[in-house]
Amino acid sequence: xxxxxxxxxxxxxxxxxxxxxxxxxxxxxxxxxxxxxxxxxxxxxxxxxxxxxxxxxxxxxxxxxxxxxxxxxxxxxxxxxxxxxxxxxx
Numbered sequence: 001x002x003x004x005x006x007x008x009x010x011x012x013x014x015x016x017x018x019x020x021x022x023x024x025x026x027x028x029x030x031x032x033x034x035x036x037x038x039x040x041x042x043x044x045x046x047x048x049x050x051x052x053x054x055x056x057x058x059x060x061x062x063x064x065x066x067x068x069x070x071x072x073x074x075x076x077x078x079x080x081x082x083x084x085x086x087x088x089x090x
Contacts, residue, residue: 049063
């Protein structure tokens with residue numbers, strides 16, 4: 001299949017704008033991939049730590065209690081933010 005060359009070249013502005021759109025699209029996809037990769041990496045690290053600390057010894061119990069308290073604290077903060085946000089809606 002042969003491509004025809006246009007008899008009149010496209011204006012530089014439209015060529016540059018089209019190129020910029022492609023570059024921006026590629027940049028957004030790269031950002032998404034990087035974010036997904038970092039989340040996957042963090043999940044693997046967390047799974048590895050949980051496996052390591054799943055033993056029944058003092059260090060493991062201490063780590064689990066610490067993580068549980070951290071998660072409970074995060075949930076309490078999220079709950080209070082929701083309650084504060086709902087109070088402004090009345």
